[in-house]
Amino acid sequence: MFIETCIICVGLFGGSKVSKKLKNILKESDDESEAISSKALRKAGTLDVAYQKFIQKKIDPFFGDVRRCQLQELSATEELPEQEKEANRDMGIASVNMAIAISCELFFPAGLVMTIPFSLYMTLRHYKKMCRSLFKEHRISIAAADSLLTTWALLAGFLFPAALGIFLFAVSLKLLSKTKEISQEKLISVFGRHPRSVWILSEDTEIEIPFEKLQTGDIFVVNVGEIVPADGVITKGMGSLDQQSLTGESQPAEKGTGDQVFASTVLLSGRIHVRAEKAGQETVAAKIGEILNRTVDYKTSLESKTEQIVDRSAVPMLILSGMAYPAAGTSGALAILASNPGYNMRVVSPLSTLNRIKLLSQSSILVKDGRALERLSETDTVIFDKTGTLTLEQPCVSRVHSCNGFSEETLLTYAAAAEHRQTHPIAKAILSAAKERKLNLPDIEDNFYEIGYGIRGILDGRTVRVGSERFMEIEDISVPNIIRAIQETSVMQGNSLVMVAVENRLAGAIELHPAIRTEAREVVAQFRHLGISTYIVSGDHENPTQMLARELGIDHYHAGILPEQKAEIVRQLQKDGKKVCFVGDGINDALALKEADMSVSLRGAATVAVDTAQIILMDGNMANLPYLFGVSKDFKSDQKRNLIITGIPSMICIGGVFLFHFGIYSSILLFYSGLGIGTWRATRPLKQRD
Numbered sequence: 001m002f003i004e005t006c007i008i009c010v011g012l013f014g015g016s017k018v019s020k021k022l023k024n025i026l027k028e029s030d031d032e033s034e035a036i037s038s039k040a041l042r043k044a045g046t047l048d049v050a051y052q053k054f055i056q057k058k059i060d061p062f063f064g065d066v067r068r069c070q071l072q073e074l075s076a077t078e079e080l081p082e083q084e085k086e087a088n089r090d091m092g093i094a095s096v097n098m099a100i101a102i103s104c105e106l107f108f109p110a111g112l113v114m115t116i117p118f119s120l121y122m123t124l125r126h127y128k129k130m131c132r133s134l135f136k137e138h139r140i141s142i143a144a145a146d147s148l149l150t151t152w153a154l155l156a157g158f159l160f161p162a163a164l165g166i167f168l169f170a171v172s173l174k175l176l177s178k179t180k181e182i183s184q185e186k187l188i189s190v191f192g193r194h195p196r197s198v199w200i201l202s203e204d205t206e207i208e209i210p211f212e213k214l215q216t217g218d219i220f221v222v223n224v225g226e227i228v229p230a231d232g233v234i235t236k237g238m239g240s241l242d243q244q245s246l247t248g249e250s251q252p253a254e255k256g257t258g259d260q261v262f263a264s265t266v267l268l269s270g271r272i273h274v275r276a277e278k279a280g281q282e283t284v285a286a287k288i289g290e291i292l293n294r295t296v297d298y299k300t301s302l303e304s305k306t307e308q309i310v311d312r313s314a315v316p317m318l319i320l321s322g323m324a325y326p327a328a329g330t331s332g333a334l335a336i337l338a339s340n341p342g343y344n345m346r347v348v349s350p351l352s353t354l355n356r357i358k359l360l361s362q363s364s365i366l367v368k369d370g371r372a373l374e375r376l377s378e379t380d381t382v383i384f385d386k387t388g389t390l391t392l393e394q395p396c397v398s399r400v401h402s403c404n405g406f407s408e409e410t411l412l413t414y415a416a417a418a419e420h421r422q423t424h425p426i427a428k429a430i431l432s433a434a435k436e437r438k439l440n441l442p443d444i445e446d447n448f449y450e451i452g453y454g455i456r457g458i459l460d461g462r463t464v465r466v467g468s469e470r471f472m473e474i475e476d477i478s479v480p481n482i483i484r485a486i487q488e489t490s491v492m493q494g495n496s497l498v499m500v501a502v503e504n505r506l507a508g509a510i511e512l513h514p515a516i517r518t519e520a521r522e523v524v525a526q527f528r529h530l531g532i533s534t535y536i537v538s539g540d541h542e543n544p545t546q547m548l549a550r551e552l553g554i555d556h557y558h559a560g561i562l563p564e565q566k567a568e569i570v571r572q573l574q575k576d577g578k579k580v581c582f583v584g585d586g587i588n589d590a591l592a593l594k595e596a597d598m599s600v601s602l603r604g605a606a607t608v609a610v611d612t613a614q615i616i617l618m619d620g621n622m623a624n625l626p627y628l629f630g631v632s633k634d635f636k637s638d639q640k641r642n643l644i645i646t647g648i649p650s651m652i653c654i655g656g657v658f659l660f661h662f663g664i665y666s667s668i669l670l671f672y673s674g675l676g677i678g679t680w681r682a683t684r685p686l687k688q689r690d
């Protein structure tokens with residue numbers, strides 16, 4: 001029974017890992033004892049799960065429901081990270097300990113001895129950190145001061161102050177767990193949209209197999225709207241592929257027999273057979289993910305400036321405490337240790353961060369890691385990806401060029417009717433233009449079908465073809481010189497042409513241009529006002545990238561850039577002393593997002609971009625970017641003021657110990673005055689918003 005009770009208690013407060021260790025230590029060799037231990041372990045696990053759910057439902061909402069919901073939207077699971085579970089357990093232990101301490105202090109002082117086991121258990125964390133910093137990092141950290149303060153207070157009989165200090169430390173850990181990105185360790189998946197199954201050819205018969213079983217050398221079939229599951233070469237058929245997520249090119253790529261295709265791209269039209277050359281983790285997309293997962297993410301281990309200040313305060317406070325001991329005794333020496341201004345900031349700083357994060361979440365900005373706010377305030381360079389970030393996925397119809405006696409309305413009507421069943425961006429752009437002009441589309445006969453670079457079928461008894469110039473050549477449709485000239489000009493401007501033929505004559509062409517986000521100009525203008533330099537990096541061609549940079553007023557641009565080159569540009573700017581924020585949304589941006597000092601992505605972007613970025617614009621709109629930068633600068637200023645304001649009572653206490661022999665209870669009074677002021681200031685931004 002003793003074994004069972006120990007395992008249940010430690011399992012509830014210490015977690016499953018600790019209780020398993022305890023089970024291994026305590027269990028007897030006989031089967032009966034082992035059965036009891038296993039039963040107790042299961043019961044401990046059940047209690048811990050129930051406790052974590054209680055914290056999630058009853059306590060966590062006080063830290064911001066909006067951000068919690070946003071995080072759950074982006075996560076495949078609601079399971080809490082182990083570090084946050086540990087913070088919840090520590091909070092539970094410290095709260096119980098504090099409740100006992102308050103009750104005993106008021107009604108039964110002798111009962112304070114009951115707090116000693118809890119206080120010692122919580123102090124173990126300080127000793128572990130102290131040993132790690134001393135013997136592995138060869139430095140004296142705040143953990144040394146924490147260990148000495150709690151142990152000395154317990155030995156000297158100051159049991160209530162010890163319990164109070166431990167409670168405040170647990171509160172700071174809980175607050176910190178809500179501001180840092182401590183999500184479960186998971187491999188970044190570039191196959192967030194990979195097909196569950198793949199159709200392969202086996203002796204001229206199509207067989208469906210699981211995606212995981214596709215091997216090099218297999219010939220797989222890709223139909224319209226499907227994702228290419230592996231890198232390979234087309235052996236049969238033709239089609240138009242959307243490679244935007246991988247290469248950044250805004251226009252679909254026309255592919256035929258002998259051409260290379262890549263995993264994670266989408267077939268917009270046609271039907272192709274592909275021989276797999278690289279499958280699974282060998283594909284280009286997967287290699288990007290592998291690099292990301294191999295890269296040491298220094299940001300996850302980077303201490304905030306407050307944590308650095310707290311650590312640096314350890315040595316001076318230990319020295320001052322040692323100097324105070326001969327003059328003011330144990331109580332005075334402990335008062336010096338307890339008045340460390342870093343202890344106030346350990347609560348005030350994460351509280352201030354949490355409130356800023358909550359403020360931003362109300363504006364549809366999800367900050368996954370609160371430390372990002374500090375780094376964002378130092379940013380002087382913003383790099384935008386072009387396609388999908390500054391421009392929208394769906395293009396717009398800019399002009400309709402008719403020829404051979406056809407009117408613009410007739411041309412657009414035929415094109416829209418042919419595309420009405422299609423879901424790719426070009427079809428949507430044509431249909432949108434027809435709707436704007438209020439055109440009535442004729443009935444479409446069932447024999448419409450796709451053959452690679454375009455669509456052919458019957459409308460009003462006439463054969464209509466809609467597609468690229470190459471499609472017209474395949475169909476023996478003559479393209480007039482005037483349309484060829486328009487084609488050359490449009491390509492130079494970053495636009496594209498969709499040609500329309502009726503019977504055996506070209507009726508004309510529809511010119512499409514990338515649609516710029518409506519908020520892009522204002523965002524760039526505000527960055528210029530803030531003195532922030534702007535760049536475009538894109539896998540797209542030179543001319544459209546240059547024209548977009550001029551139109552938006554962006555300072556610099558780089559075109560025809562591969563994913564690894566984007567990351568290299570970020571590194572070069574950092575070598576030049578720049579603090580870089582990268583804004584992107586595709587697989588091809590992931591390496592640069594990882595490399596940048598700050599990274600921002602948009603809701604609805606590629607899974608890997610959302611996983612990698614530190615900040616997500618949940619409404620998919622960049623309009624709030626300047627506001628985000630403004631909040632970060634205010635946050636930095638507030639942190640400095642909070643440090644000064646909460647440090648004043650500490651300085652008074654230190655002076656009081658040496659001049660007036662203040663004791664530990666005087667330091668507690670001053671400590672709470674500074675903490676109260678700091679807490680009020682930390683919560684002020686939300687109150688002002690309300």
